[in-house]
Amino acid sequence: MTRRRRPSQDYIAVKEKYAKYLPHSAGRYAAKRFRKAQCPIVERLTNSMMMHGRNNGKKLMTVRIVKHAFEIIHLLTGEVATGWGGWLLCTGAREAAFRNIKTIAECLADELINAAKGSSNSYAIKKKDELERVAKSNR
Numbered sequence: 001m002t003r004r005r006r007p008s009q010d011y012i013a014v015k016e017k018y019a020k021y022l023p024h025s026a027g028r029y030a031a032k033r034f035r036k037a038q039c040p041i042v043e044r045l046t047n048s049m050m051m052h053g054r055n056n057g058k059k060l061m062t063v064r065i066v067k068h069a070f071e072i073i074h075l076l077t078g079e080v081a082t083g084w085g086g087w088l089l090c091t092g093a094r095e096a097a098f099r100n101i102k103t104i105a106e107c108l109a110d111e112l113i114n115a116a117k118g119s120s121n122s123y124a125i126k127k128k129d130e131l132e133r134v135a136k137s138n139r
Contacts, residue, residue, distance in 0.1 A: 023063055042066065048090045049108075068105035073112060089115060092123025 023043035049062040093108035114122035
C-alpha cells in the first residue's frame, strides 16, 4: 500500500486565483482529499463561524459578521486582514461576545488583530501555547 503525499503547494489559498468578492461559492471542497486547500481563506473563516446549533446554516449572517470584522480591522490598523487561525479564532470570538456588550464582529476583529500580533490576549494563541506546554511536559 503506497502512502499518499500532501500537495507541494501552499495549503491555504490566498493567491489571486482564489480571491472572491463574496465568500459563498457553494463548492464541494470535501469531495477529494486536500481540495479544501482551494477554498478561499475568507470562505473557510465564514464557514467555521457557522457553529453551535442556532447558527448552523446561516451563512449570510456569518458573511455579514466577517465583513464587519474586516472593516473594523481596516479602520483600526489600516491593513487588509487575511490571517487564518482556524476554529480557535472563531471560538474565542464567540466566547468573548457571549453576554457582552461588544458585537461578535468587534470580538472577531480583536481576536484577528491579537492573533496577527502574536499577543497572549488572543484566545487562539493562549490555547496554542497551553497545548504546546502540555505536550512538552508529556514527552
